[in-house]
Amino acid sequence: MARRPVAVVAALVLFLEAVGIVVINGILATFVGAQNMSLDGLDPDAMQTGTWVMGGVFGLFLAVCGLVALLAGLRDRAPGRFGRILLICCAVTHAVLGAVSVGLVGWHAFAFMMVSLGLIVLTLVAYGKREEPAAAGRGDGPVPAAADGGAAPA
Numbered sequence: 001m002a003r004r005p006v007a008v009v010a011a012l013v014l015f016l017e018a019v020g021i022v023v024i025n026g027i028l029a030t031f032v033g034a035q036n037m038s039l040d041g042l043d044p045d046a047m048q049t050g051t052w053v054m055g056g057v058f059g060l061f062l063a064v065c066g067l068v069a070l071l072a073g074l075r076d077r078a079p080g081r082f083g084r085i086l087l088i089c090c091a092v093t094h095a096v097l098g099a100v101s102v103g104l105v106g107w108h109a110f111a112f113m114m115v116s117l118g119l120i121v122l123t124l125v126a127y128g129k130r131e132e133p134a135a136a137g138r139g140d141g142p143v144p145a146a147a148d149g150g151a152a153p154a
Contacts, residue, residue: 003073003076003123003126003127004073004074004076005073006073006119006122006123006126007069007070007072007073007123007126007127008069008070008073008074009119010066010069010073010116010119010120010122010123011066011067011069011070011073012066013066013115013116013119014062014063014065014066014069014090014116014120015062015063015066017062017066017116018059018060018061018062018063018066019059021055021058021059021062022055022056022059024055025051025052025054025055025056025058025059026052026055028051028055029048029049029051029052029055032044032047032048032051033045033048061090062090064086065086065087065090065120068083068086068087069087069120069123071083072123072127073123077127078127078128079127084124087120087123087124088124090120091117091120091121091124094113094114094116094117094120095113095117097113098110098113098114098117101113
């Protein structure tokens with residue numbers, strides 16, 4: 001199966017999205033600062049700072065998700081529990097943003113978000129459930145017999 005290339009491509013797309021989100025929020029923050037207008041009494045400087053912070057946090061989130069996908073692709077192993085939860089949250093975020101973007105931006109943005117969503121989901125599904133190491137006493141060896149010679153209690 002081509003799960004390694006899918007994970008690496010998903011990581012690259014997430015890294016590009018992270019940069020794009022920071023740039024877009026930077027542009028929005030610049031416009032908010034240049035207009036110097038208040039929205040329902042909010043301080044314009046607070047709105048500008050909030051836009052920068054939101055862009056940075058969301059960009060960092062996408063970059064970490066991309067790192068998880070990249071490590072999964074390079075190691076050819078399923079991500080751990082935290083990594084899987086992070087990728088699932090990223091997939092849900094892409095689904096919601098895709099639904100919102102179709103009305104606000106257009107079908108091209110929706111298509112891009114759905115391609116990103118598909119790559120993330122395919123990465124999760126391709127690696128399946130993470131294999132845990134066998135615990136001591138739970139190997140392929142014979143099952144010990146009961147001490148009294150009878151059947152083992154159920």
